[in-house]
Amino acid sequence: MADAPKEGKLTRFLDFTQLIDMASESVGGKILFATDDFFAPAENLIKSDNPIFKEHEYTEFGKWMDGWETRRKRIPGHDWCIIRLGIHGVIRGFDVDVSYFTGSHAPRMSIQAANLEEDKLPEIPERGIRTGAAATSEEFEAIDELKSNDWDCLVPMTELKPQNPASSHNYFLVNSQKIWTHIRLNIFPDGGIARLRVYGAGQKDWTATDLKEPVDLVAIAFGGVCVGFSNAHFGHPNNMIGVGRVKSMADGWETARRLDRPPILENGENGILLFPGCEWAVFRLAHPGVITQIEIDTKYFQGNSPDSCTVDGCILTTQEEEDMIKQKWNLPIPKWKPLLPATKLSPNQSHLFDSLTLELQDVITHARLTIVPDGGVGRLRLKGYPSSICLLRSREKPMMRFAVKVGFKANP
Known part of the structure; x- marks a missing residue:
């Protein structure tokens, strides 16, 4: 077996690309500063969608490009920009994408990082519309x-290698266990980059959290992550545990239509569709804990929401x-x-359920959402208490119990 690449070196190991892009505008990433945005603004670097090319489109400053592109430098120095990550956490790898920048890509780049306290940051002027401008x-x-x-x-000065014009990725592995909040992307000396993906896992300081109310234990911002799924044809399950409310169908998990669906569909006695197959996604919680409340949001999924779902939990090493x-x-x-028995879902609606967990000491590390037969879900929230909080709660009072639906027997 070949040795794993050293930190900050170009790599073919792409496992980290299944993690969340912590810099994406979709999770709150923001460009704080760029030395120059003459041809195209740095905000394009953190767009959530893939770069595109418009062959015949120009602006008053030159060729329209879907990325960050600086002018040809005629003064000393090099160009760079600062990105505030939308999710603070551990970085596992970078994708420096120079797609479509044929003849104008940045020839070299490096990446630095810092962990900064938000309340101690200086006041930085808002950037506004930047095309054709340089930093003041x-x-x-x-x-x-x-x-x-x-x-x-995190990545030393490294040559960027253009490949297929429409798909030109440069991947870099990161082994640091530190938590980062800000990124500095340096390009040497100038040029263009289409996207910068900062792949990693969110981190939360659970010891400093006053958990009087249940917290979302599967939230990607806190470190929750999808570790397996049956199908993700139109959208990855990680989208379901993303930041904020669902913005569109593209911001959720959606599967292909199952090919084993019967020619004629029928309901069972409970009103749930009779169907031989299902789709599923498994998540590792951000922190082991007890789930007390489950939210399943099908907003925007109006003609393609699942008929029903179940949620289960377990402990895995x-x-x-x-x-x-x-x-x-x-x-x-x-x-x-079982945390939620087979339950009917409605299109374009937020559903809130009590968990079937019978006592606060019933801790899980992983959860599985199963949908029948297929379709899309915008958000999954598994609210509860971290195990450290659960175990500290007094056992003198009667065990807390949650609503159990008639006809369903929970495991003891």
Whole structure:
């Protein structure tokens, strides 16, 4: 087996691309500063969609490009920009995408990072419309307070390699376990980059959290992640645990239509569709804990929402999870406990359910959403209490119980 690439080196190991893009505008990423935005603004770097090319489109400043492109530099120095991550956490890898920048891509780049406290940041001028502009002396003065020249280097100066004009990715592995909040992308000396993807996992300081109310234990911003799924034809399950409310169908999980659907569909006695197949997604919680409330949002899924769903939970060790991933979750897991029985769903609606968990000490590490027969879900929220909070709660009072639907017997 070949040795894994060293940190910050070009890599073919693409597992990290299944993680969340922590810099994306869709999770709150923001460009704070760029030295120059003459041909195309740095905001394009963090667009959630893939770059496109418009062959015959021009602006008053030159060729329209879907990326960040600076002017041909005629003064000393190099170009760079600062990105505030929408999700703070551990970075596993970068994708520096130079698609469509044939003849104008940045020849070299490097990436630095920092962990900055939000309330101690200087006031940085809003950027506004930037095409055709360069940073002002006022903007340079404000950004200098961040001392970004001294930030940690995650990727040293490296040559960028254009490949297929429509798909030209440069991947870089990161092994650091530190938490980062800001990124500095340097290009040497100038040029264009279509997208910068910052792949990683959110992190939350659970010890500093006053959890008087249940918290979303599967939230991607806190470190929740999808670790297996049956189908993601139109959208990855990680979208369901994303930041904020669902914005469109593209912002959720949607499967292909199952080919084994019967020619004529029928309902069972409980009003739920009789169907032989299903689709599923498994999530590792951001923190082991007890789920007390489940939210399933089908907003925007009006003609393609699932008919029904179930939610189950279990405890898995790291090794057990690795084994399941290798086997594509085909091995039986006797540990699954029902959190939500088979429940009818409605299109374009937020559904809120009580969990079937019978006591606060019933901790899980993983949850599985199963939808029947197929379709799309915008958001999945699994609210509850981290295990450390659960175990500290007094056992002197009667066990907290939650609503159990008639005819369904929960596991003891």
